[in-house]
Amino acid sequence: MILCEIGNTHYHFMHRGSIWRSPVGKKPEFKIESDDPVYAISVNDPAMRRLRSLKPVINLAEHIDLDTNYRGLGIDRAVACMAIEDGVIVDAGSAITVDVMQNGVHLGGFIYPGLMKFQQMYGAISPVLQKALNFAIEVEHLPQNTGDAISYGVIAPLIHTIEKTARGKRIVFAGGDGGYLARFFEDAMVDQTLIFKGMEKIIKEL
Amino acid sequence: MILCEIGNTHYHFMHRGSIWRSPVGKKPEFKIESDDPVYAISVNDPAMRRLRSLKPVINLAEHIDLDTNYRGLGIDRAVACMAIEDGVIVDAGSAITVDVMQNGVHLGGFIYPGLMKFQQMYGAISPVLQKALNFAIEVEHLPQNTGDAISYGVIAPLIHTIEKTARGKRIVFAGGDGGYLARFFEDAMVDQTLIFKGMEKIIKEL
Numbered sequence A, B: 001m002i003l004c005e006i007g008n009t010h011y012h013f014m015h016r017g018s019i020w021r022s023p024v025g026k027k028p029e030f031k032i033e034s035d036d037p038v039y040a041i042s043v044n045d046p047a048m049r050r051l052r053s054l055k056p057v058i059n060l061a062e063h064i065d066l067d068t069n070y071r072g073l074g075i076d077r078a079v080a081c082m083a084i085e086d087g088v089i090v091d092a093g094s095a096i097t098v099d100v101m102q103n104g105v106h107l108g109g110f111i112y113p114g115l116m117k118f119q120q121m122y123g124a125i126s127p128v129l130q131k132a133l134n135f136a137i138e139v140e141h142l143p144q145n146t147g148d149a150i151s152y153g154v155i156a157p158l159i160h161t162i163e164k165t166a167r168g169k170r171i172v173f174a175g176g177d178g179g180y181l182a183r184f185f186e187d188a189m190v191d192q193t194l195i196f197k198g199m200e201k202i203i204k205e206l
Helices: A045-052 A075-082 A115-125 A146-166 A178-182 A194-205 B045-052 B075-082 B115-125 B146-166 B178-182 B194-205
Strands: A002-006 A010-015 A018-023 A038-042 A057-059 A087-092 A095-102 A105-113 A171-174 B002-006 B010-015 B018-023 B038-042 B057-059 B087-092 B095-102 B105-113 B171-174
Touching (some): A038 A045, A075 A105, A087 A178, A095 A146, A105 B146, A115 A146, A115 B115, A146 B105, B038 B194, B075 B087, B115 B146, B171 B178
Parallel strands (some): A087 A171
Antiparallel strands (some): A095 A105, B002 B010, B087 B095
């Protein structure tokens, strides 16, 4: 069984615990020999068609069954949520989504811009704020210079809001900046296979 | 006595309790007849020169004497801080600066992007996130749709961090979005003359 999550920039594959990715702009790379069908979810229609032209594909999108009142939840967020019964899921990529699950029910969530987007935004406000973010700041200490003040302005608000949202619930981080953000929490987990776990759960229920 | 704060976009004037502004791109408008000198602070050199060509100007920049370890604090922030002995100053414009004063000492501060900058940033991340911000959201309830999820992602993190920073201290809001943000706090004050109060204090000490 090959699992594939298709995002805006990459195919993400998993096969027997191995994970790899391949850019969406060209033919996806299958690093394994297998005639297994590919179970996929996608937010990228042309990339999904390209995958279909190479392999038999089972689209899991129609089988997502998340208990939620949220309208317009992205497929990737919904599938990651299905992997967690109780907890907060933070997926930190070009956008940072934070979702809350309780007894298998999705209670809602919010979207923060990706950390690297902020640097651009500060630069566009004023040349004085055109500084590299300092990822070594601590959120317990008030900044004492401009570079730290903008870095704190990006990171501390997110950390405080995740904390406040979690109310003691387990927090699971995924995405490119997930490992970095997890460092601010004592009991945090990082799991880059969350979305595949959600897909496996859907397949089991099929 | 005329007070003038020169920012990136406007001259801000105060004379005997009246406040008005005038765009920096052209000759500043004096809405009163007065031969009084103008006490000014400026982050905008060409606009300061233009003011000097019309009136005698006393530049207060050299007389700012704020007790702080912060390196590179903007003149406008420093002067606003001088108006407050104890409290948190939130100046919400194209950038949102948050500064903490305690016993007349500046303890540090951070910089968050201006609220309207976020809308652009979300749009640049994905067309799905190209939505108008909903300023009517409540920060106590988890969002249930994309528009609320990005609005919450802008506002709740800032509110939580101001709260956490204040630790019960008085919070004073200024700037274009100051009135809006103050609504999230029970005991908040809005004071659009904060910087002029700081200037008056400097003048008194001269």
